[in-house]
Amino acid sequence: MASKISLKRFGTMPLVPVPRAVRAGDYIFTSSVYPADEAGRVVGLDAAQDEVRPSLMEIQARHCLETLKKVFAEAGASMDGVLKADVHLVDSADFYEFKLVWNEYFPSNPPARTTVEVGDTLPFHGARLNIDAVALASDSSLKREVLNDPEGADPIEAEGASHAVRAGNLVLCSGFTASDFKNGLAVGKRPGFPNYGSDAEMQAEYVFTRMNRVLKQVGTSLEEAIESQLYEPDLLTFHDVDGIWSRYMPLPPCRSSMGMKGLIVPGAVFVPNLTVLVPDEEHQKQESFEGIGWHPVKVRKVNFSPTLKAGQWRYFAGQVASPDFMSHHHSPPGLPHHYSNIEVQTRFLMDMLTRQLEANDTDWAHCHHARVYLIEPRRDYRGFMRVWRECFPDPVKSPALAFVPSTGIMFDGPLIEIDPSCVAK
Template identity: 30%
Template sequence: MQTAATGMVLTASSSALAEEPKSNSESLNGAPQGVWPGGVEKPLMPYTPAIKAAGWLFIAGQLASDFETGVAPQARSDSDSPAEHLSLQSRFVMSNVEKTVAAAGLDMGRDTARIWQWMTSPNPTMDEFESGVNWPGIETNAHFSQRDKFLKSPGPSSTAMGVKALMVKDTLLEVDLICIDDGGQNVSFDATAQKPGSAPSVRRGDWVFLSSETWARDTKGKSTEQQANEIFEHLNSLATAAGSSLSRAVKAEVYIGHPSEYSGMEIAWKRWFPDNPPARVVVPYMGMTGGRGRRVEVALTLLANDSTKIIETIYTDKAPKPFSHEPQAVKVGNLLFFSQQMPAGSNGDLAPGMARHPSFPFYGLPAREQMRYMLKNVAAICEAAGSSLENVIRRVCFHDHGENFAEAMDEWAAHFPNLKPVSTSIVLGGPLVVSGAHTLLDITAYVP
């Protein structure tokens, strides 16, 4: 156990024995270590604020809450300005993230390679999503102006999305991020990245991170497939400039509006990734802050062309084959990146026993059963990669509706009696691509 004024680090194997701080070379392949920072509100739910593993630092989603009264007093305002409320919450959140990163011995401004920002908005409505309107109408500069005070040039790759709700009432923002613990610094190949904030592309050692792109020459009248095709074309040029290529993609995050846009995105996806596609998570009901008319956004994590690390596709017959064009998971070194986990079979339908019987509408706990089913599959995939369920280190959990959160979280936590993964929880507000599914998981695990 490593203690300091800024916080403490606990290894997954023991929290009772004293250890010397690990060197950089040790941390690059190191087993997961939990980080509990001082001066930061302890989470209300069972997750770890941060975990160091394999040279990466994973930060759990941070909210502007004291986890006692709701929104923290120092993040509140009597102002009628939505921008003022978002600005105050952003400052509170980024300050806590900075303390959490520091407790792990890193510098947030220098070492952040990837950042996600989830901002709440009542827009778009479900009817607007269905008609292809994905604009959330959030005054994002209120957050970015605060965020950029904590970051350095070149900043990390970034995703900023509008969502329906977060886990604490009246919170407007959740931030989670990844830092790299290699003693190096970010390198960007884009002239627009020479200021604090986010960068379209960031190289850090073996890795290349590309920000969520809604890039399209003209969105007017263009289908999801057409926009996705132009986005992949642009991502390919960014990857090439950074010394990588789409064939070196390891993980993709795809954000769409209405679930019906999945099929159009999938056509473009298969065109650009015909063989050996990266692990992929596709999240619906995303309010796209990049501009009106956007129907899809994509972010990529890739290996550089000159990296000696090997990309390995993982498959096991003990878990369902994905129902669309992605692998079960991709392994690179000590990290295992999962494709989207939902309570579905290989045909894309809800797995048997995952819903209440229509004749018995008040019986059963479907959100719990669905989580148990997904974790059984995650465990099988971990085993096929030479790891185990207890080595899951990060999850982002997207719920159809908030009332399914507690039941699913309770089941999740029961599978991790020791080091609990970092966690971010988002409410989407509508049904998932798999009809009847309550939860979509984005998972990263450590491989010894």
């Protein structure tokens, strides 16, 4: 039987009632870091903005990475131990300026990274990005192993990130598009033949084939994927991507499928954000239907698992305020000014997730990380946070919280999706 995983929480974030980081066994997960000081003031906005000084993105990216460095130091890790980061940019045009700063902090063997464009929707107005990350604790006996494609182009010059990083039984993968890392997209329909083939299917085949080459080096494959997010600028490509997804991941990972304002490679239709298991005797991928009244494959013919267990780890698909995966819970439509729809949905969703967690040998006290998506972030962030504070009146008992502004959920009506990760009690 796998050893019990203990949690330890560290500090709180400025103006956001969540811990700075949560340690789960050998791994340390941070909440979203913003370019804001301890008083919540966004940095760089009062600086002179001309061409002889650093850009606003440079100032803010450096502040975020310095903050991450301090958070990891407080939690017992270092930037050398970072395994992966998720970066959410207001504008993909800022990526190059971001990458220059990123490369200073990770000059060699960089972590994996997923980078998407979310628009000017972050809760700190004027912020150009947020970042959350996971690192290996400095006192861990596990080895940090950088993985790259043995056959394809090296992504380091273009992306500044590795294909994947392994530590212990977990491989954290970059969310790369179907880029060749030299000229842009590597695959697509032939010019002049718009009715032949599917860009989404071609890109998915390319990305998943490359990922399997990377994963094969440590004896695993996408069949062992346990946690995922699927990001698409246009959710109408979902069906084609999901069809290829099911071939590579027949027992699919838990997943959130979210609309994004954009990706950093023009023409890319999706990125997969994946964690993959390296199985052993104590860590086997096991699907669970406990705590839910429906199954996604049976109800909507989509390919994700509601809950997966792997040793002491517990992964949960992103959930919305839907009791049956067909309808959604909401405030009275005839009283739009009397109730907060986001608060009604968030309370319902947290109750749903509580039952699902408890049915799978865990609870919120053993949840180390949650990814939260809002499709109307500027309108709904305050209301979401009011309910979050109700659920976690003591911020240091909350999971680390990564906030991702989104443009859409898989069906109309839900306003919020929450994707928690836990350990067994």
